[in-house]
Amino acid sequence: MKKLAIIGCGAIGAVVATAVDNGVVEAELLYLMDLDLRKAEKLASLLSTQKPTVTSNVAEIACDPRVELVVEAASQEAVLQYAKQILESGKELVVMSVGALLHPEARGLVERYWKRIHVPSGAIAGIDAIKAMTLTGVESVELVTRKHPRKLVDEPYVKNKGLRLDHLLEPVVVFEGTAEEAVSAFPRTLNVAAALTLYSRTLARVKVVADPSSELNVHEIRVKSKAGTLFVRVENVPHPDNSKTSYLAALSVVKLLQELCNG
Ligand SMILES: NC(=O)c1ccc[n+]([C@@H]2O[C@H](COP(=O)([O-])OP(=O)(O)OC[C@H]3O[C@@H](n4cnc5c(N)ncnc54)[C@H](O)[C@@H]3O)[C@@H](O)[C@H]2O)c1
Incomplete structure (x- = not known):
């Protein structure tokens, strides 16, 4: 079973964590990370089958050889701060804050690691x-x-x-x-x-x-x-559980994770 970490415990992070927790995505959630530790702790407390470690330190995730796939659901800043370390440690990365990948600082990473960077179709089709x-x-x-x-x-x-x-x-x-x-x-x-x-x-x-x-x-x-x-x-x-995010965008990342994780 694929071992995951989620960075960003807001609307999308919660959708992803819940999908893992209830078995829609067949994976094990090892870490929940957020700058605001209380958000990560709150999300962890709502899970029943998964017992992730809560952290605000990306190095903990990047240095853990068990983690195979990291889901970024935080912010463009988070991608620019953490993507290099995560990709250099050999892990796959699902990027929600896709806008970050158009920044000049991210261009090299995209060219080098595109095969391990996964971008969901989000709120669009085609x-x-x-x-x-x-x-x-x-x-x-x-x-x-x-x-x-x-x-x-x-x-x-x-x-x-x-x-x-x-x-x-x-x-x-x-x-x-x-x-x-x-x-x-x-x-x-x-x-x-x-x-x-x-x-x-x-x-x-x-x-x-x-x-x-x-x-x-x-x-x-x-x-x-x-x-x-x-x-x-x-x-x-809007998503029925969280009107801040688009239903289709949330579904698209869950579908992508099913493709990456489910047997
Ligand atoms: N690709 C798409 O179709 C799509 C769809 C929806 C949202 N998004 C993007 O996904 C991201 C998350 O969306 P959301 O609605 O869940 O947002 P949200 O505001 O509900 O949650 C974001 C969480 O990330 C945390 N965070 C922010 N910067 C961080 C950092 N540097 N390190 C660690 N934690 C950090 C925040 O504290 C917050 O808890 C946003 O960037 C949003 O634009 C993309």
């Missing part, structure tokens, strides 16, 4: 076709992300620009740029732009729309290649 399209060369990748203004007001980009989104009556484009720019501007919500870029090997162009009529988080993707044009629209509903 990755299988996009991967196939790279064989003929992808011409362009466009992502339009549509969210209710209330879900954008706490984003660093919106705050730094002093954008007033509270009384919008019509959809407004609040951001246009590359995926690299998007993951810095919206570090928590535009992981899909990074996943698209990594899988298509083409820097995605991204538009973020504040749409007062959109209660769901919607991602529209258009990929052009010699093999045809792909158009995908995903309307994401």
Whole structure:
């Protein structure tokens, strides 16, 4: 049975730990790590079949030869701080904070260790076709992300620009740029732009729309290649146990872990 560690004990970390605990993912959970130890302790206390060690020190995980797979569900900073040590110690790494992989400091790691880095499809679909399209060369990748203004007001980009989104009556484009720019501007919500870029090997162009009529988080993707044009629209509903995260994104990491762990 594969031995796991989870870094980040928030919404996604809890979904993953629970999936291991109830046997949906066939693995043994050896560590729960969080900067906030209380969060890791609380999550550990909710598990019944798994007895993970709680830690705030990544070296404990990286130096434990039993750990085969680490699931990062923390933040872009966590990926930039810990990925090197984890990958250099020979372990596999599932990255949720995918935006970090577009940072210049992570480029070398991606090139060197891509085979051991696993990126879930998250809140989007069509990755299988996009991967196939790279064989003929992808011409362009466009992502339009549509969210209710209330879900954008706490984003660093919106705050730094002093954008007033509270009384919008019509959809407004609040951001246009590359995926690299998007993951810095919206570090928590535009992981899909990074996943698209990594899988298509083409820097995605991204538009973020504040749409007062959109209660769901919607991602529209258009990929052009010699093999045809792909158009995908995903309307994401919140996770039933934690409205902070998208149901599909949580399911996608559990599915990926089943593929990596279940016999
Ligand atoms: N790829 C996707 O489709 C997708 C979907 C949802 C969330 N995410 C990403 O996954 C990450 C986790 O999401 P969430 O909703 O569970 O967040 P969350 O805020 O609920 O939980 C994050 C946890 O990680 C901890 N943490 C943050 N930085 C850390 C660090 N450097 N070291 C150790 N612990 C640290 C926090 O204390 C917190 O407990 C976020 O970066 C989010 O953007 C990606």
